[in-house]
Amino acid sequence: MLDEMLGYCLRRAQVAMFLSFYEATRGQTITPPRFTALVIIGANPGISQSTLGAALGIARSGAMYLTQWMVDRKLVERRHIPNDGRSWGLHLTGYGRKVTEKMKRGVLAQDRKRSSVLPDQERNELFRLLSKLAG
Amino acid sequence: MLDEMLGYCLRRAQVAMFLSFYEATRGQTITPPRFTALVIIGANPGISQSTLGAALGIARSGAMYLTQWMVDRKLVERRHIPNDGRSWGLHLTGYGRKVTEKMKRGVLAQDRKRSSVLPDQERNELFRLLSKLAG
DNA sequence: TATTGTTATACTCTATAACTATA
DNA sequence: TATAGTTATAGAGTATAACAATA
Secondary structure, X not given: OHXXXXXXXXXXXXXXXXXXXXXXXXXXXXXXXXXXXXXXHHHOOOEOHHHHHHHHOOOHHHHHHHHHHHHHOOOEEXXXXXXXXXXXXXXXXXXXXXXXXXXXXXXXXXXXXXXHHOOHHHHHHHHHHXXXXXX | OXXXXXXXXXXXXXXXXXXXXXXXXXXXXXOHHHHHHHHHHHHOOOEOHHHHXXXXXXOHHHHHHHHHHHHHOOOEEEEEEOOEEEEEEEEEOHHHHHXXXXXXXXXXXXXXXXXXXXXXXXXXXXXXXXXXHHO
């Protein structure tokens, strides 16, 4: 009965793709949320912790926890924002940028490799159908 | 860049489908793993805790935790297996069967409803592509 | 008053390891 | 020895609530 549900079918495919992520980041302590956070900060330098949390769908305190993890590893640094003493802007460090770029290449390549069971035309069709479903 | 990754696209679609699950089970404390466990036990009466855990991909102790949750709510009962004093067989109670059947209808209907943004032909194609991907 | 970051605390789910009783 | 269940314990990740500093 579970096989008739699109939700479960999606879940299984997602688990399979997660294995690719895991393989691409083996040995590192990077999880999908951490990786996503690094990519988001890289693409939006100066983003605040709260905004990052909102983008990831987690609470402020969780964003703090996640940010601290990246700061402790010198991947990210907090910089004061002018004209607002409350909030910090998040930026990748030089090291963080290097690590993130390397991970991006690895994760993308592995994602491509795993999804290569589908010819390009089917892969594109899958993207289209998933986007339609996600709304 | 995340948009180019099938893994992330799958994740987003899966989150959207999860909302359907959440709506279908609103007010109950049923999670996907709990629902899955009930469906599996219903389809495999007498299954052992360890086998259930293996099917769900969790450790023995986790299967114990999950089973106890269902037993506490009178959804499932443990029955001794003849000729083996170690293991228990898991069975839905009458009440558990009723609850499970009702949830199955609700979850299936909601899954159908959410995926109805896709015409049947596209929905079937999505199933096919996802299965191919999941291997 | 509202917002940002922070801290304290608790809860859920998961894992590992040790224990028991059976096999 | 090996297996099923159980228990104790610990960890990650999340949430809520309260607080300080700032707006």
